[in-house]
Amino acid sequence: GRPSTGSRRTSLSGTQRRVSTHTRRVSGAGSKRLSGSGSAQRPILRQGKARSTAGARSFRFWGWCSGRADRGRRVTFRSTVKVSEFSRRLGGGDGVPTDGSVVALGLGKVVATSSVATASGPRAQSDQISWMSAELREQALEASMGRERFTKARAQQVPEMSQLLERRKLSREDGKDMVLMPSSFAEARARALEVSAEVEAGKAAEKKVIPYFPKLFAAATVAEVYSQLSLHTVSA
Incomplete structure (x- = not known):
């Protein structure tokens, strides 16, 4: 038949008693179990160690530090980049041509700055070239500096550049104190051991x-x- 109201109260009170039993065991009040209706009852919750207040506070502090460190290591990128435009100048940046010519195309002063949005994907190939012949360099410098200014600067730079290129040529042809790069790992290791022996002797x-x-x-x-x-x- 349907249970009476009194039996429900008894069941509810038994549950409360079991919970209070577990609470007393965790707090260290004793290892004896409280009995209900004349029989021993098992606790419904698992026994665990009580965490001290200082330990919990330390755990929260280091957890907060860890979160701050994770946020500090994040990398973000801007949607725009700063672009600086330079004028062209003969010998700008003290560059030296590698093709044997005396005309060095370099950068002058900053003439403009702007912000450009970053590309959302691969862009089309630029019309700018990474290498220019001596004739194209002269034309670009003359158009940027003006004919009169370029001619005057070229007259001053040609003797110095010619002398520098001649000295580089003589240095390459000089065989004294010349050590070529090792051609194998064994040769490189042998040289390293020689240097190590010299250091130890010193x-x-x-x-x-x-x-x-x-x-x-x-x-x-x-x-x-x-x-x-x-x-x-x-x-x-």
């Missing part, structure tokens, strides 16, 4: 000289200084 020579310095400083007379120097010479 350290050993320093150890032989340094111990005599305190004795020289402690000498009270000139005769003692000469005596220490003579002993060092004989032992060496």
Whole structure:
């Protein structure tokens, strides 16, 4: 039949008693279980260790620091970039042509700055070229600097550039003190071992000289200084 109201109260009170039993066990009130209706009852919750207030506070603090560190390591990108435009100048940036010519196309002063939106995807190939012949460099410099100014600057730079290129040529042809790059790992390792042996020899020579310095400083007379120097010479 349908349970009565009294039986419901008994069941509810038994549940409350079991919960209170677990609470007493966690708090350390004792290891005995409270019994209901004359029989031992098992707790419905798992027993766990109580965390101290200081430990919980420390856990929250380091968790907060970790969150701050994660936020600090994030990388963000702007939607625009700053663009600086320069004028063209002969010999700007102290560049030296590698093709043997004397006309070096470089950058002058900043003439304009602007902001440009970043591309959302690959752009079409630019009409700008990365290398220009000597004739094209002269034309670009003359158009940027003006004919009169370019001619005057070219007359001043040609002798200096010619002398520099001639010195570079002589340096490449000079065979003295020239060491080529190693052609294999074994050759590179052999060179490294030679350098290491030279360094160790230098350290050993320093150890032989340094111990005599305190004795020289402690000498009270000139005769003692000469005596220490003579002993060092004989032992060496």
